[in-house]
Amino acid sequence: MLQNNWLQDAQTLSTxxxxxxxPTLVIAPHADDESLGCGGTMALLRxxxxxxxxxxxSDGSMSHPNSKKYPADKLMxxxxxxxxxxxxxxxxxxxxxxxxxxxxxxxxxxxxxxFEEAAQAMADVITGISPQTILVPWRRDPHxxxxxxxQLVKKAVAATTLPCRMLEYLVWLWERADAKDLxxxxxxxxxxxxxxxxxNLKHRAIDAHVSQTTPLIDDDPHGFTLSxxxxxxxxxxxxxxxxxxPIIHE
Numbered sequence: 001m002l003q004n005n006w007l008q009d010a011q012t013l014s015t016x017x018x019x020x021x022x023p024t025l026v027i028a029p030h031a032d033d034e035s036l037g038c039g040g041t042m043a044l045l046r047x048x049x050x051x052x053x054x055x056x057x058s059d060g061s062m063s064h065p066n067s068k069k070y071p072a073d074k075l076m077x078x079x080x081x082x083x084x085x086x087x088x089x090x091x092x093x094x095x096x097x098x099x100x101x102x103x104x105x106x107x108x109x110x111x112x113x114x115f116e117e118a119a120q121a122m123a124d125v126i127t128g129i130s131p132q133t134i135l136v137p138w139r140r141d142p143h144x145x146x147x148x149x150x151q152l153v154k155k156a157v158a159a160t161t162l163p164c165r166m167l168e169y170l171v172w173l174w175e176r177a178d179a180k181d182l183x184x185x186x187x188x189x190x191x192x193x194x195x196x197x198x199x200n201l202k203h204r205a206i207d208a209h210v211s212q213t214t215p216l217i218d219d220d221p222h223g224f225t226l227s228x229x230x231x232x233x234x235x236x237x238x239x240x241x242x243x244x245x246p247i248i249h250e
Contacts (some may be wrong), residue, residue, distance in 0.1 A: 002048050006183045010190040010240055015228070018044055018193070021131030021165070022053040023245040027108060027122075027153055029137060031083035032212050032226070035205035036234050038135050038241075039090055040195025043202065044225040044246035053096045054087050055122070057082065057149050062104035063212065064223030070211075076101070078211055086208040088133050089201055098125050124155035131164055138242055140170040142176040145146030167191070167241040176235040188242040196237040205233065 024045055028034040034054055035043065040093070045052050060079035061072040070078060084094045100121055102108070108115040126134070136153045139147040157164050169186075175183060183190070195202060210216050211228050 003087035005185075006188060006190040006242070007240065009061045010192040013191050013193050013241075014133075015044070015048060017028045019048050019050060021050055022137060023043060023053070023129065024133045025053045025055060025126065025129055026129035026135045027055045027057065027137075027144070027149060028083075028147040030063075030104065031056055031079040032086070032173050032206065032209040033137065033146070034083070035086045035090070035209065036201065037084070037137065037171045039202040040091060040198050040237075041135070041193050041241075042087070043090045043170075044193065044195060047198070051094045051096070052090075053098070053131065054083070054085075055100065055125055056083055056100045057100050057122075058104040058107055058145055059101045059104055060104050064220040066222060067217050067220040069158060069219050075137070075211070075217075079209075082209045082211060087204040089205045089208060090198075091201075100125075107145040107152070109144070109148045110151045115152070115155075117167050119155040119159065121160040123153050125154055126162065126164070128188050129158050130162060133165045133167065134165060135167050135169055135241070138170050138173055138175075139183045140173075141170065142178070142181050146171065149190045151176055165243075166171045167243050169239065169241055175230050176236065183242055188244060189245055191241045192240045193241070194237060195239055199237050202234070206231070208213050 024040060026038060028036050042052050059076045061076045064070055084097055087097060102118055108118055137149055139150040207213060219222055
């Protein structure tokens with residue numbers, strides 16, 4: 001577990017506070033990030049009657065790039081199906097899932113080719129949903145696609161002019177963080193949500209990502225699967241979120 005004041009100082013978000021999220025959009029760089037980072041919160045929101053939508057950013061085609069059984073187009077479909085199965089377990093209707101299908105491992109960062117077009121495509125989805133709250137990966141999560149996703153969301157939300165609250169969830173920060181990846185003093189407010197009542201649903205949603213959690217794809221020895229050590233970080237009855245503190249002008 002990361003040792004940092006922001007973690008110890010996290011304040012609890014109550015059920016009433018969750019209901020105040022209003023329609024919520026979960027933005028996932030890859031199929032499985034939604035279940036790992038905020039699956040319990042999604043389930044609690046749905047049980048409280050709050051609408052939840054999901055936007056998958058990448059096509060997932062590079063988790064097993066050398067597989068003959070699952071070439072890129074088949075792998076993309078498999079991972080989208082896994083995502084839909086996972087969010088249904090969490091209570092999200094399949095019709096409320098959207099896909100950008102940007103190339104896995106090459107989601108564009110600000111200033112790169114394709115960034116503006118991707119941000120506009122994301123803005124169109126956000127405008128169509130009009131969420132009050134957006135759950136997005138932590139801005140310095142140690143995965144390039146996660147950081148690019150945060151940049152796209154920031155740009156897209158600014159383009160919509162919608163007053164969205166943004167809460168940033170944690171995925172690879174638990175496993176790969178350097179000191180420079182952690183929140184800076186005075187940068188973020190930290191929140192925690194007790195997901196004990198729905199922890200089993202979160203586990204089931206993670207398990208629905210079979211290509212990422214089992215040797216289903218067995219013909220690519222260099223393919224990616226989540227290690228048991230990595231998965232252990234998400235076996236806790238608490239989910240953490242970071243929210244940017246307002247800038248105070250003196």
